[in-house]
Amino acid sequence: MKLYTYFRSSAAYRVRIALNLKGLAWDAVPVHLVRDGGEQRQPAYLELNPVGLVPTLDDDGQLLTQSLAIIEYLDETHPEPGLLPAGAADRARVRAIAQAIACDIHPINNLRVLQYLKREFGISDAQRDAWYRHWVEVGLAGVEQLLARDKRTGTFCHGDAPTLADCCLVPQVFNARRFGCDLSAMPTVRRIAERCATLEAFRLAAPENQPDAE
Structure with missing residues (x-):
């Protein structure tokens, strides 16, 4: 398997976690989302993924896009350990x-949206980061309630083994911390x-453990 990935991409991060949980062998093919206007926008990559986003998974010539779809594909083709109950x-x-x-x-917080806000509306870096923190904090506050109020939450988001939900939660928490979001009111999110x-x-x-880390 080959995963077209970028080290800071939340979506690619989700799939990397799933591949590792499954114990599958895979090779990283870095796609730099910023250099030269973004390699994801170059014709060679658009041939693989016309949407122009990462990740793309090449499973012996079968090209798959969209992180949640890829993870469910992995769960169906490699059932153990299961990532859905x-x-x-x-x-x-x-x-x-x-x-x-x-x-x-x-x-609403991924790179192309942040770039658009800056390019088209001339917002400052501080305004861009405030936008990011607002929506991430609002969203994760809701996720905190989904987790804290449900007895099915265990060591992980659902029970005592990682699932698709944990594959999504961890990258979002990583980026939230990177942008200085306030997670103090989210003890369940932080614990998991x-x-x-x-x-x-x-x-x-x-x-930080990816071959294209900067």
Whole structure:
């Protein structure tokens, strides 16, 4: 398997975690999202992924895009260890937590949105960072309640083994800390992220441990 990735991309980070949890062998193909206007916008990469985003997974010629779709593909093709629980209601809960992060928080704070705000509206770096912190803090506050109010939350987001939800939570917490977000009112989010950080699969997927880390 080849994963087209960028060390700081939350979406690519999610897939790196999932690949490692599955114990799968994979090679990183770095795609620099800033250099030369963004390598993800170059024709060669757009041939692989017309949306122009990372990650893209090449599984023996089968090209897959979108992090949540890739992770569910990995879960279906390599079932152990499972990243979704057995029951329908429990699977829906894990997907809801994952989507609260990947579909609600992340899209309005990813690189291309921040670049657009700066380019088209002339906002300062301080204003850009304030935008980021506001929406991440609002979003993660909601995730905190999803976790804290539900008895199915365990050592991890759902029970005592990592799931799709944890694959999404950890990268978002990493970026929240990078931008100086206030997580003091989110003890469950912080506890779970800290527990995940003790697992090799998460450590190896961390941005600082990637071949393209800067």
